[in-house]
Amino acid sequence: MKACRPARFCSGDIMRHVVVMAGTGAIGLMAVFAVDLLNLFYISRLNDPALTAAIGFTGAVGYVQIAVSIGMSIGLGAVIARQIGAGRHDRARRIASSFLLVMTAVMVALGLATAIFSTPILHLFGATGRVAEQAGQYIRIVSPALWLVAAGMGCSSLLRAVGDAKQSMNVTLIGALASAMLDPLLIFWLHLGLAGAAISTILSRGLVAILGYLAVRRHDLLAMPSTRYILHDAKLVGGVAMPAILTNLATPIGGLFVTHAMATFGLAAVAGQATIDRIVPVAFAFVFALTGSVGPIMSQNQGAGQLDRVRQTLVAALKLVALCVALTWTILLPAQNLVVQAFAAQGTTADLIRLFCTWTVGGYLFIGMLFVANTAFNNLGFPLYSTLFNWGRATLGTIPFVWIGMRFGPCGVQVGQVLGSVVFGTWAVLTAFSVVRNLKPGRIVPGLATELPGRTAKSAMAELNELDEEDQIAEDVARV
Template sequence: MRHVIVMAGTGAIGLMAVFAVDLLNLFYISRLDDPALTAAIGFTGAVGYVQIATSIGMSIGLGAVTARQIGAGHHDRARRIASSFLLVMIVTTAVLGLGTLLFSAPILHLFGATGRAADQAGRYIRIVSPGLWLIAVGMGCSSLLRAVGDARRSMNVTLVGALASAVLDPLLIFGLHLGLEGAAVSTVLSRAFVAALGFHAVRRRDMLEWPTARHVLPDARLVGGVAMPAILTNLATPIGGLFVTHAMATFGLAAVAGQATIDRIVPVAFSFIFALTGSVGPIMSQNLGAGQLDRVHETLVASLKLVALCVAVTWLILLPAQNLVVASFSAQGTTAALIRLFCTWTIGGYVFIGMLFVANTAFNNLGFPLYSTLFNWGRATLGTIPFVWIGMRFGPCGVQVGQVLGSVVVGSWAVLSAFSVVRRLKPGRVTPGLATELPGRTAKSAMMELDELDEEQQIADDLPDRPRNRTATPA
């Protein structure tokens, strides 16, 4: 429990700062008294979640595989894998960002954006998307820092970005009168700070070296065994959010603005839960790599207790403060009604969403990444579409209630499955990446064979008639 609290607590501070800045962005834009701009924030958030989901999935895979190698005592291999896959992350997210820029108009139309709200959202996306690779670097480096247990530096990486954004936002939005475009420029600059600090911190922990061509593809396949299911898992949430945003758009800009406000409040209010799911993964992976299966079970139980405690405390704070929240964002009509419903009732459903997050973390780090894909897509489809469709008959508040009810069903099922997975773990279980390369072998024998392969490659590199191609020294 202490280990989980320390890792998640430091992560929560950084995440809360980042999400608080996003919330401040919405606060600043709402003060411009333009409903189209507030709705545009909602649409850009929905598109941004799809982009960020890819970076999150890759960082999950990177952290899980490197943490397991570190737990097994293979630091050099962990450093090599980290360096190779960080390069893959940069290339992948750069291509994704360029694609989003080129197709921003049809993407926003798909989300239900029209008129001036679509125009403003398009401008924001065209500024932010080319710098998507910057946040991928920041997330990857933060994941590596958690993998080596450096919670303080991982926290500092996100804090610097949040501080930069907090300073730049009012200056660009109000001082230079750039409005939503100012918020976009601020986002890009803060992501650049996060990437630079994260890269520097990871180098200090000796977790980076120059990638070599012969290792990039094998290492990418190794991490991809966890990362690809994690990406598919994380894409499910924004895809489900697409349906919810589109449903809200049928009730007008006020409903979209209300949903956008809640979407900004949730990460701040539950930053500890978001940090928890990112922090306990390396703890589970290291203990799995070291064969400490009892600690894997303890980590799962401790995480669920902390989820319940976090939701209870947040509920006790927001319930009496709902009028203050409504007034802070100048919310009226439908927007105010959605905020009050969240603070009074639907906030309790986040216990089950937190349970789903913890279960997915267990699946991704214990060798069952396809389970997390199944449950997240189950939530995004069967756990969202029919519930929201029925809720639409009762207006925008019915949409919000339907979204939460679906999470209750899926979250309960997921956490029961997570305990089943932990009970089935056995000492010597092959990790996901190794299972792909060496099926049917124990973890110990797999590691031995990989060592032998490395030794054979080293001998081949040292032959007189072939050029040397050693792993480079740390960058």
């Protein structure tokens, strides 16, 4: 049996771990989102409002697809990091191999279903006419290759779980650079338009999947899946992954209502929302990176029983969220006219961009707080809390606020979308500190809802330890 590998995050300065993990993750994410922003920039230069609006609708559908993959990668990373923190590398490798196969199969099915039903899905989002036709063409090209997203995200999650943030960043950067070079070639030189952007997306995702797989193999975290363990391991990771998927689906479902609301004010409003939706990930790449980077730090330290370091991680993440939002606001406020000019925005589209750069950008402080709190819930054994808070924000924190805002036009829709985040972001963070404060050292397998009503902490712990012991016995039998 191989010697246990050290858990990287169980010693050393917490703030340094958070900054390094989130910083490298942010560089990779910023590159990916910057390419999406370039896509929109290239398409806007074709001077066809229907194509620009189509990008907005494809983004809304894509967010739903990616939310499923993100949820599964969160579950995978949380469980693997916990196993590594507890010194069980062999089991981590087995679980990673099993669940990566499950991730890929799920995304194959989802991608094919989206391609087949693309027309009714787009109509549900409010797309009609030529806009729906162009968006449908893009979706039918990209969706069958959606499994490449699962492969790439799964490998990236595993790299972060072992603390190899640099390699995770490099893989993502290379994929983004490939897309950045292919986009103008396919969109302009070959005159493929939106179809060219779709082909570029597939090629870059394929490259990320291949490079990610090779990087994970170097950490000895992948092997041939064992059929006798696939269902067992899928259930173990699914305990975190399923609530995380539901959590992540809340954001695009809330976005569906916002997109539909914007569509009632015409293509210019949809184009404005699409532009902002692509500026946000680039501007707040560090905040988004925190959600994937802080989790392994929390999980490893909880697995090692170092609960004080878990709280320190939560505090450090919130400080960095506040700093990032303040810095972004400082940059966008004076640069708003440059942003408007860069995307050749006029009328309603320009008004929405200016409102975002001047005021609503500040609301992302509370969205960032919600993201960090959800990361804590997912990685500390309380995934249902993140589901409840995210769906609360997507429904009670979105629908009534946006509905009232519609009375004031598309700008009112944008303001309403942000206001609901203030309530739920604050509430989620207070709950996260309560969860961390009440953590107890012990053997806890993440993913089983110990917070469910009617279950005492003692009975939940007994059940979890029994499952852990059965897992170990099964491994020993298989080895013999």
